[in-house]
Every structure is written in structure tokens, then in C-alpha cells.
Amino acid sequence: xxxMKKLLAGSLALTLAASLISCGPSKKEGKEEATTKPGxxxxxxxxxxxxxxxxxxxxxxxxxxxLKWLAHYxxxxxxxxxxxxxLELFEQKYGGKIKWVQTxxxxxxxxxxSQVMGKNSPDFFxxxxxDTFPKGAIKGxxxxxxxxxxxxxxxxxxxxxxxDQFLFNGKHYVAVIDVSPNYVCVYNTTTIADNxxxxxxxxxxxxxxxxxxxxxxxxxxxxxxAEGSDRAGLDxxxxxxxxxxxxxxxxxGLEDGKxxxxxxxxxxxxxxxxxxxxxxxxxxxFDRSSNNWSTRGDGTTGEGLxxxxxxxxxxxLWGIECSVxxxxxxxxxxxxxxxxxxxxxxxxxxxxxxxSRVEGFxxxxxxxxxxxxxxxxxxxxxxxxxxxxITEKTLTEEYKWxxxxxDMKNKIHExxxxxxxxxxxxxxxxxxxxxxxxxxxxxxxxxxxxTTWTECRSANEKAxxxxxNEANTKISDTPTE
Numbered sequence: 225x226x227x228m229k230k231l232l233a234g235s236l237a238l239t240l241a242a243s244l245i246s247c248g249p250s251k252k253e254g255k256e257e258a259t260t261k262p263g264x265x266x267x268x269x270x271x272x273x274x275x276x277x278x279x280x281x282x283x284x285x286x287x288x289x290x291l292k293w294l295a296h297y298x299x300x301x302x303x304x305x306x307x308x309x310x311l312e313l314f315e316q317k318y319g320g321k322i323k324w325v326q327t328x329x330x331x332x333x334x335x336x337x338s339q340v341m342g343k344n345s346p347d348f349f350x351x352x353x354x355d356t357f358p359k360g361a362i363k364g365x366x367x368x369x370x371x372x373x374x375x376x377x378x379x380x381x382x383x384x385x386x387x388d389q390f391l392f393n394g395k396h397y398v399a400v401i402d403v404s405p406n407y408v409c410v411y412n413t414t415t416i417a418d419n420x421x422x423x424x425x426x427x428x429x430x431x432x433x434x435x436x437x438x439x440x441x442x443x444x445x446x447x448x449x450a451e452g453s454d455r456a457g458l459d460x461x462x463x464x465x466x467x468x469x470x471x472x473x474x475x476x477g478l479e480d481g482k483x484x485x486x487x488x489x490x491x492x493x494x495x496x497x498x499x500x501x502x503x504x505x506x507x508x509x510f511d512r513s514s515n516n517w518s519t520r521g522d523g524t525t526g527e528g529l530x531x532x533x534x535x536x537x538x539x540x541l542w543g544i545e546c547s548v549x550x551x552x553x554x555x556x557x558x559x560x561x562x563x564x565x566x567x568x569x570x571x572x573x574x575x576x577x578x579x580s581r582v583e584g585f586x587x588x589x590x591x592x593x594x595x596x597x598x599x600x601x602x603x604x605x606x607x608x609x610x611x612x613x614i615t616e617k618t619l620t621e622e623y624k625w626x627x628x629x630x631d632m633k634n635k636i637h638e639x640x641x642x643x644x645x646x647x648x649x650x651x652x653x654x655x656x657x658x659x660x661x662x663x664x665x666x667x668x669x670x671x672x673x674x675t676t677w678t679e680c681r682s683a684n685e686k687a688x689x690x691x692x693n694e695a696n697t698k699i700s701d702t703p704t705e
Contacts, residue, residue, distance in 0.1 A: 263301020264622060266312055270614050274309050278317045280606050281599075286318050288593045291600055294325040294339070294346035296332055304547030306618045309611040310604035318599050336365055336588070345590040347597050351390075351398045354406075355650035355657075356586050358483070361392040362698050366586040368395030372598040379605050386582055389646060391481050392699065398584045399601045402608055405640045406579040407466035407538045408564040412529045412555040419445055424565045425632065434571040435470075435498055438536075445535045446507040456510035459519050459527075459534045463509070464499070464668050465647070466538035469579035470567040471495035474647035475660060476692070482699065483648060483692045487663070487685050494570070496677035500667040503674050510534065513671025526553030530561075538567060541633065548624050558624045566636050578636065580644035656691045659684065 266274070293299055299322045301307040314320040325346050327335040332349075339345055349356065349366070360366045369375075375384050375396060383400040390398040409424065416423055421441050427433040442457030449455040468475070471491040477484045486492055502508055510520055510528065520528040525543050528534030530553050537543075537554070544551050544562055555561030569576045587597050619625040619633075649660040666680035675683075 261303040264304060264306045265301070266307050266309070266614070270309070270617075271312060271316075273614065274312050274607070274611065275316055277313055277606050277610050280610075281313075281317050281602055284318075284595075284599065286320065286593075286596050286599060288596055289319050289321060291320065291322050291348065291593055291596045292325050292346040293322050293348060294327055294332065294336055294588070295350050296327055296329045298322075298324040298326075300324060304550060306622050308607070309614050310600070310607035313607050314600050314603040317603060318596075320596060320600060320603075322600075333365075337363075340365055340589045343590065345588045345592065347588060347591040347593050348600075349586045349588055351400075351584040351586050352581055353650065354581050354647065357390045357397055357648070357651045358392055358478075358695065358699060359651055359653055360586060361397045362695070365589055366397055367589050367591065367594070368392075368397055369399050369587050369598075369601075370396050372587070372594045373399055373601055379602065382609075383582075383605075387584075389478060389582075398582060398586060400582045400584040401601070401604045402583040403580050403637075403640050403644055404541070404583055405566070405636050406469070406540060406581050407462055407567060408541055408636060409466070409567050410526070410529065410537050410539055410544060410554060410562065410564040411535060412532060412561050413563050414555065414561050415445075415529070415532045415535060418532070419448060421445065423563075425563055425628065428565045433565060433568045433576075435467075435495075435568050436571050438568040439498075439502055442502070442508055442535055443505060446505065449507075454533055455507055456520070456528065456534045457508045458536050458538070459510040460525060460537040460539050461519065462540075463536075463538045464665050466567050466579060467499055467502075467668075468492070468495050468664065469645045469647060470577055471570060472573070472575065472577040472643070472645060474645050474649070475664065476647060476649040476652065476656075476688075478646070478648050482696050483652065485685070485688050485692050487681055487688060491570075493677055496667045496680070500674060500676055503668045509668065509670050511671055524553045526551070529554045530556075544625075544629075545619070545623060547622070551623070560626055563629065564632060566639060575643055576639055577643050577645050578640040580640045580646055582646075652691060652695050656688075656695075659687055659691065663688065 299308070299311060311322065336346070336349060351357065356366065374380065375387055380387070383402065386400040386403055387396050387398060390396060390400070411424060413423070421444060422437070424433055427437055446455050446457055471494060473486045473489050473491045475486055475492065477486055512518060515523075519525065520534065525539055526537060529537055544554055544557070544564070548557055551557045551562060566576050566578060585601065587594060591597060616630055619630055620627070650657060663680060663684050666675050667677055668674060
């Protein structure tokens with residue numbers, strides 16, 4: 225035990241520097257903390273279409289029509305975002321409304337714990353960042369959803385298997401609405417054309433979008449730049465996880481309700497060795513250490529693509545599913561400059577594995593309105609299954625996407641459902657978060673200092689095992705209610 229704690233202490237000390245390296249602006253997975261800009265309402269035609277879905281939902285009268293939503297972003301539309309069909313359906317069918325209990329990315333768990341312990345719980349909390357489970361269940365921050373949602377019903381059959389990933393003592397802790405990609409590889413078509421590079425979308429269509437081609441394009445882009453052009457093959461805050469999980473294995477998985485360390489898996493070793501070789505050439509990644517540990521410019525996600533200085537930015541679709549103004553750092557979407565593909569595949573594999581997340585929600589411990597939570601979840605499921613046309617119209621008419629972008633999004637969504645990679649490293653503990661920040665960046669750390677995967681494993685694997693065993697023991701020892 226003392227040896228393990230000593231290993232852990234050493235690893236956490238190394239993390240202090242690494243934590244600065246990965247720190248981005250005060251946003252995570254695309255959701256900003258606060259905004260005063262208005263959102264966009266649905267058209268009367270779309271509202272009428274949604275109204276026709278009300279008969280698919282139970283006819284109940286909610287005693288409490290307000291749901292308290294604790295998060296670092298608002299579900300109600302703001303900042304040019306379009307109102308979701310699910311929210312519209314909730315309002316129409318049940319007269320429901322969402323009250324945003326505002327928090328920040330850094331303080332959301334502290335605020336949740338404070339409110340739960342103070343008997344002033346919110347109703348629900350976002351599970352989409354894959355960081356609420358299993359720690360939220362272990363610490364008693366969330367209640368199981370089985371008593372209020374019938375996951376065996378026809379409505380929930382499509383995502384039942386995904387909800388089964390979040391079992392704790394035989395109970396489900398996440399209402400999974402959908403599965404979506406964590407990252408896509410965004411690029412600027414003008415940059416591709418002006419540098420005589422192959423279009424990644426065409427390479428993907430021809431099943432030629434591999435790690436090798438990805439590396440060759442980055443090498444060509446960097447080597448052909450004029451002196452002082454400050455080119456970078458990669459930028460953003462997520463490229464290390466995006467590349468790593470394209471191998472088909474997460475660092476930390478979940479099997480039969482228990483956490484598993486995959487650091488020794490041959491697929492992880494292979495992709496980490498690729499990443500180490502990739503970063504050796506100067507300019508492959510933008511040096512955040514020279515920019516106050518932020519991405520290019522002021523740290524805005526996407527900056528560098530729009531100025532043709534960066535080739536690829538792996539990021540969630542949230543980065544470009546936004547108003548034309550907010551997408552500008554990536555390029556001119558109306559001119560067709562913005563495009564994306566899945567992350568490239570292992571050249572020795574015939575499968576594009578998709579680093580994935582669930583679009584889902586947790587029911588907070590002691591939630592004052594569990595019936596309202598269930599009603600809203602059912603609305604989201606009905607809307608998801610019946611409003612694809614409205615969703616695509618939002619993308620093309622409001623966000624000015626072209627059809628190629630819409631088709632690519634649909635294709636990657638299908639791939640995420642077929643071959644998802646779920647990583648649970650952020651759902652274990654704060655100690656695991658800090659340690660895995662070191663582990664995940666070791667072979668491609670910005671600002672220099674990258675180490676081989678063999679060196680990384682030697683320094684950190686036992687400490688990771690210790691934390692996993694500690695968490696699994698708590699899972700086993702927690703009594704079933």
C-alpha cells in the first residue's frame with residue numbers, strides 16, 4: 225500500500241505541469257459558461273410538426289412543471305443556438321420549463337455536492353462529458369433512474385444497451401438519449417486546395433483515410449510552408465485523446481460494472497507509438513507553451529483553421545454546430561470552407577473506431593421533480609426519433625451547413641452507434657483525472673518533453689491500477705438500496 229501511494233504521489237507531482245498544458249478556456253465540449261445573447265425559436269411550421277408528436281407521450285398532469293438543471297450551460301437556447309425539438313415538445317405536452325441553475329465547469333461538482341447535502345438538489349445534471357459515472361453513484365450524488373423511466377419499453381429500446389453501460393448495483397444511472405462522436409477531424413477546404421493536398425473527405429470515401437495518410441499530409445503541410453508562416457499540423461485541446469481512441473480501445477474501460485485499465489493493450493501501445501513518432505517533427509502540434517498554454521491566438525477553439533495556418537483540429541461537432549459568426553474561427557462556412565471527417569483508422573484495421581460519448585442525463589440525489597425529469601427524458605426520445613428533418617433544417621438554414629457536412633455528420637453518427645469507444649477515465653475520481661492528464665499526453669505533450677509509451681507506462685501504470693482497484697472496491701462495498 226505504501227509503495228502504491230508513493231507511486232501515485234510521484235505521478236501527481238508530474239501532473240502539475242501537465243495540467244497547465246491541457247488547460248483551455250472556460251469551456252468544455254463546447255458548452256460556454258454564461259451568455260446573454262438570445263437564442264433562436266423554432267418556426268411555426270416546425271412547432272406544428274412537433275405538436276403532432278404529443279400523442280406518442282403519456283397523458284399525465286405534472287404537479288411540478290419546472291425542472292432545475294445544474295450545468296455550466298443552459299438547455300434553453302442562447303447565443304444564436306436554435307431551440308431543441310425535445311424542449312419544445314416538453315413545453316407543448318406538459319407545460320414544462322427548464323430553470324437553469326448556473327455553475328461553471330470547474331465548480332459544478334462542488335456546487336452539486338453542496339446542493340445535494342443541503343437538501344436543495346437540482347433535478348438533473350449532464351452525463352454527456354462521460355465524467356459522472358461511476359463516481360457520482362459511489363458518492364451518492366445521483367439516484368438510479370429505473371423507478372421513473374421504463375428502459376425496457378419500446379421507446380427506450382434503441383439506447384437500452386448504452387444505458388446498460390452505466391449499471392451500478394444493478395441499477396441504471398444515466399438516461400441515454402443517443403450516442404454521438406466525441407471528436408471529428410475538422411479542416412479548411414481552402415487550406416487543402418491551396419496546398420495541393422488530398423481532400424480527407426474523398427480519402428474517407430475511398431477507405432484510404434488512415435494514420436499513415438494523416439501523418440503524410442501533416443508532414444507535407446509543415447514542410448511546404450514559408451519561413452515564419454507559423455504553421456501547425458494539429459491544434460486544439462483534444463487531439464491526443466482523439467488519435468488514441470481511434471485504435472479501438474479506451475485507456476480506462478468498463479466491463480461487467482468494473483473499471484479496467486487498458487494501458488497494456490497492444491492496440492493502445494501501437495497508437496501511442498504512432499503518436500510519439502508523429503510529434504517528433506517540429507511544428508506538428510501548435511506549441512501552447514508559447515501562448516500562455518492556450519491554442520492559437522486567444523485560445524478560441526478553431527482559430528488557425530480560418531487563417532489557414534493549421535491543418536487539422538480534432539474537436540466535438542459542437543464546435544461547428546453553431547451560428548455562422550461563432551464558426552468563423554474555423555473558416556467561412558457559407559463559402560464551403562469548413563469540412564470534417566472521422567479520425568483516421570489504423571492502416572492494419574478495416575474499422576473506423578469512433579471515440580464516443582452518450583448524450584444523456586443523471587437524476588440528482590433527492591431531485592424535487594423526478595416525474596418531470598422522466599417526462600422530459602421521454603420528450604427527448606420521441607423528438608430524437610421523429611424530428612430529423614427539423615434538425616437538418618437547422619443545420620442548413622440557420623448554421624449554413626452544406627449537404628456534404630450533413631451527410632458526413634449522419635455517417636459518423638452511424639459509425640458511433642456501430643463501433644463506439646467509451647472512455648471512463650474522467651468518471652473515476654479527481655486523482656484519476658490528474659493522473660490520466662499526464663498519461664494521455666505523455667507521447668504528444670505540447671511544448672516538448674514527450675516520452676515513449678514504454679516510459680509512460682513504467683512511470684504511471686501501477687498508480688493507475690491502484691486508483692482503479694480503489695474505485696472497484698468501493699463499487700463492490702457500496703450496499704444496494
